[in-house]
Amino acid sequence: MNRAATVHEMLTEIFREVFDDESITLEPNTTAEDIEGWDSQAMITLIVAVEARFGISFRTAEIEQLDSVGSFVDLIASKWKVEA
């Protein structure tokens, strides 16, 4: 499995946990409009969970650029040092 696919899978798990919904499936073009409850508070919960799970941290400017699952996966993959 390539790096982006691994990140995508781990991110899906985090989304399911945060939104408490096992049926969530993510596509690169999934946005906040597609997932009920993906508001600014949920976004912070996601960021904190992602940072803890991947051992990375985001700058505020990077967070502001996140507008879809695809951009989320790309940003995580660019920072994640541990090979899957």
Add this chain to the structure above:
Amino acid sequence: MPDVVAAVRMDMNDQEAFARLSGDRNPIHMDPMAARQTQAGGPVVHGMHLLLWALERLAERGVDLAPLRAGKAKFASFIPVGAAVTLSAAIDQSGRLRLDIASDSEVAVTGRLDFTAVPRRRAGRQYQPVIISDEAYDPQFDRLAGSSGRLKRSGHALAQAEAMFPELCGSLGAAAVCDMALMSTVVGMVAPGLNSILSEVAFSALEGVGSEPGLAFAVVHTDPRFRLVINELEGERFAGRATAFAGLAAPTPLSIRDALGMVSIGEFRDRRALVVGGSRGLGAATSVLLAAGGANVTLTYHRERDQAELVASNIRDTVGRNSCDVIRYDASGAAALQLSSVAPGVTHAYYFATPRIFAGPRQSYSRQRLDHFISVYVDGFIDLVTALLTAQSPRPLSVLYPSSVAVIERPRHMTEYAMAKAAGEIAAADLAKACSRLTIASPRLPRVATKQTATVPPVPAADPSTVMLQLLRQQAGQKARAEDPADLRPLAFGAVGPFRSCSEQRRAK
């Protein structure tokens, strides 16, 4: 979610009852005037009160909560005191009970109850007792990390729990109910305290019974980027984790001394200004800047007289006793009558009247909300300008109508606000077009830092005094002409509200 299983409308007596149980007397829940100064715009129901209310209603309807082992509640938006609240419940595919607590047709709290989880082992760490006073702590954010303590429940808490939630106490025990109530108190009164917003609570049943009553807390995570604070909690029966945001303290109002350093001496001395809504936020900054520049200011308030008098006395103490007057003004009432005590000769008017903008859950569109905004941003504005033109005739009048970037940026949940501001811009433009001695500027202001716009998480906002000073100076360059009867043009929508064209006003005099 299936049918609604219960409904309620919490009032201030219910707020007091929960405060007696929990000790959470955060002013956002308990003090209508102070709550109006927060982003909630008015007092809101405690999130944990809503959760306990929902559990009590379920227990009443025969749901056996005795085997409750864990749960989670997310608090997505405020529920104002007095709002109609509904509870819906359903079992999901994993056998967990899901709750939706809604107001205004929008879900504000979601909950999940788990009856199969294994009880958690007790950590049993010893913490220093923390006495809950009636005043919420207001700690600095960077000092929150690592803080801990044990909140003692009050002597009457168990009895209060039995009185408010008898079925739930029967199933879980009054001590467990107190544990949950105290989770509200940790966040609202201690960490992060005064300016806190509860976002999420997860709780789990503990093995055995704790030896000490009360709820231990430890701040285990803080994140200054979002002003996020996470508390680990351990009570007599339940442990938990509370996620909250430390709100920003209300922005410090511009002092007249600071304003004197920003303006040139006497740069506004030719203005007799009426600042509607001058007791707070942008209106207060405008009043202070104008007075610092030598203007004679009459500022108005709707509800907050003390706030208005504070701004005025700040001005009077420094630039002179006669520099500032205060009157009460309700933008939805008749303008002419309310302005009868204002000395004639107003040259400039500033319209900062605003209803509550940001609080509460909401549907995507509400005609009622639009009407509410229109009544202030359009009808009230037209009425004010008309009354001033009549009173000031034939002198010129310069008006500032603050519009908003929301008209083009369209933030979520602000549809009616943006619509009403756009309508206000059109009204302002057509008013000015119809009357040569009237000038109206309606700049689209950026989001500026005021108590009403303070958000969690923080959103960048401009400094109100800098924004306003620039506009006040621009206004100086826009000179309206004294009335020339030959210039009068008929107004296309003279029938709107109480509005009459300039010529009609003249006839009426």
